[in-house]
Amino acid sequence: MSETQANVQSAPDVSTLAVEIKDMHKWYGEFHVLKDINLEVKQGERIVICGPSGSGKSTLIRCINRLEEHQQGQIMVQGIELTDDLKKIDEIRREVGMCFQHFNLFPHLTVLENCTLALIWVRKMPKVQAEEIAMNYLERVKIPDQAKKFPGQLSGGQQQRVAIARSLCMSPKIMLFDEPTSALDPEMIKEVLDVMVELAHEGMTMLCVTHEMGFAKMVADRVIFMDVRQIVEENEPNEFFNNPQHDRTKLFLSQILDH
């Protein structure tokens, strides 16, 4: 485990920003869905992005690994600029892992195969080695005993932990989380958050879209509040929760914290 671990965290160049977004705009056809986004994420930083639904937070993080295309401005990931160049998109996706709200595990493959598929076919790794790495990560998310099962046989929380393990297998330098706990039953949220907290403590660069304010307070270096498809406010968590600057932020916080 320690060996693969060492490979994973092969000292990212601290001077380059993990993510740098400048004056970025995005449209869906005529619809202006992201407006003037500016964001800098340092290596190892944990960012939580929150905001009401339709505020563009998911779209924003999906732009970072090019699941969505931006039309104006600049996005740099690990010093590589995102353009139409497929090679660069591949390079960036190599650095960036992602977890989705609905897990998006591959239902026709076992848990283990879900984890090894990309190692074998993208990293060209021998199957035995890929399985070893996959089992390591499945142990880390505490479900090695489910490796031979199909995703459909697991609970939501277990599925999301498999999804996290699947991303980690590719040893990404940045992890994107798109509302990872929103589709889970309350008693399963904790098991997923525990894994995420652990990951944060290990120094992973993380961008999380989430409504889990407890998580934000515990691990975030910065909280970003989005509304009307713009970044309204960003601050370190203490300030953000105790001393929000904008009325819109205050209203949002009062709605989600006092229920």
Add this chain to the structure above:
Amino acid sequence: MTNFREIADMPPPANTVGVVGWVRKNLISTPMNALFTFIGLYLVYLLLPPLLDWTVFSANFAGEDQTACTGTGACWVFIKARITLFMYGFYPSEEYWRMNLVFALLAATFLPQFFDAFPYKKVFGIFSVTGFPIIAYILISGGMLGLEHVETDRWGGLSLTLILSFVGIVAALPIGVVLALGRRSSMPVIRTMCIVFIELWRGVPLISVLFMASVMLPLFLPEGVTFNKLARAMIGIVMFQSAYMAEVIRGGLQAIPKGQYEAASALGLSYWKSMSFIVLPQAMKLVIPGIVNTFIALFKDTTLVLIIGLFDILGSVQSAIVDPVWRGVSTEGYVFAAMCFWVFCFSMSRYSMALERKLHTGHKR
């Protein structure tokens, strides 16, 4: 509840399980159902005895020629006397062993693949669509390795039906997959080409495709360039069925949630890799019934080659019943041909059901 005690498991009431339970539940659950059961039994009583009488009890099995037919029931002697025609068409009788060898090889390569425990499935699978067709072609057609050349005009009967279907199925599936992917491509030129191809072939009846292939195509080709009638028919069938196949598979592709594509992209899988490992396996599994439906339609549509002068099993049955030596045996001939088709189609249907069960991974919500 101080006097709580655990109740031991008891058997269910006797009239709800076993034969009695089954009859009560399925045959006489309501007066209406009881009535239908009675009508059904009465119809069986009316139809089954004469049918059995014709096919078995009063039928003629023994004998060599038409004198054996007494006319009381089916004259299966006819089938027996003409069986080589039905199986091999006009293939030279001294070369039957070549056909037999091909079908033995067909069975030997395909049957083991149906068993999960068989260890060389992959090797056999690849062989069955690469090496096997080549060997089969050399054996059937001859003209090399000291084998006498047999013109395709002389191929016929059930073997021709199987050859046409095999080629049709093996070629139409991959072409259909490519067309379906092309129709959903984001590249406008490829998408348009695929749409035009699919709609063109799907929009014309197979009969006219075959007519075009056999009558019109030679007119367009430069003088002196000919190519085999059977090959033209095969290409026609493959093009036609791959257009249908493409639409079936497109149905499956559309049922795959966008999240699957996104997860594959996020892991860095290229278009072709995410298609081959993520999207197609799921899409194809969803549309197994549709794919097999197309296969069955293809299998039966091969009978249409009759109109361009090729004698498949139905064609050879028809040519045999007009033989003046044998009179009044057309029913037997058609029943035999129908049974042959039914056996193959029903096997395909059962296999597809077994495959669906096997590939079910419990993710249906």
